[in-house]
Amino acid sequence: MLSSRALRQIVFAIVTLFGVAAVSFVLLRVVPGDPIAMMIAPGASTEDIARLRAAYGLDKGLFAQFVIWLGHALTGDFGTSISMRQDVVHLIAGRLPATIELTLTALVIGLVLGIGAAVASTLGTRRLVGSTVDNANGILLAVPDFVWALAFVLLFGVAWPILPISGRVDPRLPIDFATSFLLIEGLLRLRLDIAGDVLAHMIMPAMALALPLAAVILRVLKGALESEALQDYALLARIRGASRLRVTLRETLRNAMIPTLALTGVQFTFLFGGTVIVERIFAYPGIGNLAIDAVINRDLPLVQGLILTFGLIFILINLAVEASFALLNPRLRHG
Template identity: 55%
Template sequence: MRLLTTVITLFGVAVIVFVVIRVVPGNPIAMMLPPGATDADIARLQAQYGFDKSIFDQFLIWLSGVLQGDFGTSISLRQPVSRLVLNRLPATLELSIMALLMAVLMGGALALFGTRFRDGKTEGVVDVTAGMALSIPDFLWGLVLILLFGVLWPVFHISGRISPALNVDFTTNFYLFEAIARLRFDVMADLAAHMFMPALALAIPLAAIISQLLKQSLKETMHLDYVTLARTKGYGENHVITREALPNAILPTLTLVGVQFTFLIGGTVIIERLFSYEGLGNMAIDAVINRDLPLIQGIVILFALLFTIVNLAVDMLYVVLNPRLRHA
């Protein structure tokens, strides 16, 4: 059932993207040829890439390729789309996961802090902080961070994914995970110094959302009878918040984090550009500029697949954390 809806969703995304990028103005072939190319040259290349056929026919050709694992060839990079995209995916995944981790830690800490000192000035400070963090979009945070940690106090790298001077033979494109697995702390530090700012820029707005929602649901849980009962047993405020209230209060936040994580992955497009981070998002922008239709399609489908996987993972985690659903 779940699989079926996923397939239908992906198909819908494919159709929409396919049609939209062919309807908007801009001719990929014209971009490829040097100025002064004749109409005949253009027509010949268009025929070669199949752009002379109807959109419907083009879609059928593309779809039959996809079903056999062939996403076509990039027009601007002249390589198979599947290879290009899969090479870049690990970089974006690492960045997104790092950003999610930061958001959960910062948002969670802020929520616990706000709950511990609720109904007072301190909670007001937490609310104002979160409100500000949320109302500034991720790319602006990126610029703020560049100014702070790249210019005024240059402690982190402002561009790229790894220092070229570091000569490491990676077997996968998951540089960070591989560095961790191989216990290469120098490489880890370099990757982290590159990833810190883009990940933080992505994480700040999500952290704000998590803090506000989790705090609200913690505060509601704190009034419940089992929390009161725990107090009469001699437990203090910190224990009551983290052990009694948190495991229950975290459930509604979890669903939201799933949805927001997909937004965060979408946010990597502009953030990767800003920090010249060699990920999927950065490639997507180049693909759009070059009107590289096969590449755009491939990237969008991969993003869509990523979103559905994230949502599936969240649903599964929800069942694991909620004993009431475990046996259902």
């Protein structure tokens, strides 16, 4: 049976999604501009315009539109894209795997860089090591992800062209995968040519997203490690002869990761928001790039579907973070 805590989380997730759906639905329809005007051909008759508005349900009142849309959405039907004339769910499902692989790669890079730098800075015996790490971290915190993206394009795409600067995979490669998770399926099938090419296209946008994340992880984890090193259990382990490396890796790192995990979960949601600009810069075919096209074309069904997709992703990430808390801190497993 579900615990009361799990039940509360599920109810909160449902209420949050409904709130996101209602607010975004209203806001998208009170913004000036007529999406139908972007679809009609020059010289279209009044009857043609009315027929098109009726086809997309825009001829009814706002409340009636929302009720109709919500009824279809509960069955998995988010309508048809106005600009692309394709099913919204199909469009999002085709682009979402690319963004998931990009953000997961960025998360792994950010965790490796942030945790590694924090541990190295904590164990450094010279003040120069700590000051160098702090100065470098300050730069990483000050530079946003899209600036790193532009810098990588200029450096590794123009000045020293060693990496592809657009797309997700070389279109000349024969790909007959069952899913759109090209990197994951390529590794599982040992199609290293495809996995390597996907990774080559992904590394620059992933690094652009990962560097600010690594900086935040470094700052929080370093402070937590320094605080945990002063606790009685860590001092007792040192008195018993354990090395600083052993105490850090086997004693203090686990406890220091608890606040770091909370922050990483929040920052991971920001990664999905960051993909909107970064994917555009690299012409990466994910939902971030799709969102910009949808907004430019005022494609209401597609924008609405993307907003709910982002909202669902944020909720799932938060639930995963809370579950990880319960694993790291047994006191949170009940309630």
